[in-house]
Amino acid sequence: EGKQYVEIDRWFPSSKTCHVCLNRVDNLTLDVRAWTCEHCGTHHDRDVNAAKNIRNEALRILALGTSASACEGDVSRPGKTSVLLDAIPVESGSQRCTT
Numbered sequence: 001e002g003k004q005y006v007e008i009d010r011w012f013p014s015s016k017t018c019h020v021c022l023n024r025v026d027n028l029t030l031d032v033r034a035w036t037c038e039h040c041g042t043h044h045d046r047d048v049n050a051a052k053n054i055r056n057e058a059l060r061i062l063a064l065g066t067s068a069s070a071c072e073g074d075v076s077r078p079g080k081t082s083v084l085l086d087a088i089p090v091e092s093g094s095q096r097c098t099t
Helices: 046-064
Strands: 034-036 043-045
Touching: 043 046
Parallel strands: none
Antiparallel strands: 034 043
16 A cells, blocks of 8 residues: 555665765675674674664655656566566555556
């Protein structure tokens, strides 16, 4: 109800960017699960930090008005398999897109 699907770039550096000061580390291997920003000193859980950066990037895209609503037609790209139909639960009272 009132939701939008926003897709951010696959290579957006969500894990390597400090969500507080936006400083980005050059190298962050997958085995590093927590790190401290050298610029502002904030200690990050890798996954929580990435989630905050993904949310902020989606909000930035929405604010720029460059995203497409799933109600406005096909938002999938050619050659990309969509899993949205399997992922959308049927909720009581939810409004469905109408064409």
